[in-house]
Amino acid sequence: MNWENAIKTVLMLLAMTLSLLSYAETVWVDVRSSAEHLVDNIKGDIRISHTGIVLEANKQIPDKSTEIRLYCRSGGRAGIAMSALKKAGYTNVSNAGGINDARNERGMIQ
Numbered sequence: 001m002n003w004e005n006a007i008k009t010v011l012m013l014l015a016m017t018l019s020l021l022s023y024a025e026t027v028w029v030d031v032r033s034s035a036e037h038l039v040d041n042i043k044g045d046i047r048i049s050h051t052g053i054v055l056e057a058n059k060q061i062p063d064k065s066t067e068i069r070l071y072c073r074s075g076g077r078a079g080i081a082m083s084a085l086k087k088a089g090y091t092n093v094s095n096a097g098g099i100n101d102a103r104n105e106r107g108m109i110q
Helices: 003-022 035-041 050-060 076-087 101-107
Strands: 027-029 069-073 091-100
Touching: 050 076, 069 076, 069 101, 076 091, 091 101
Parallel strands: 027 069, 069 091
Antiparallel strands: none
16 A cells, blocks of 8 residues: 555545544433432433533533533523523534423433
């Protein structure tokens, strides 16, 4: 293999890797209180209080292009958290509403 073909192969592999990274799974975030989360939660989702969303998201979700879906009890706190994340530079964040809306969206039986 000559250098030109080797470079083309490396560039192709790099492009494929970046493509896979851009299709990362959606991160679901419960922004309710820890007490609410103890009573009812969706297994596998992370919980970050809406009041500490930016600090914790920077730690747990450093890629600001990651798709983030937020939910709470009715959507109010998720909206506050969404605004804060957008101000912090997150580009793919949305409010899924309440916890039951999040379940319904994913086809989970309640």
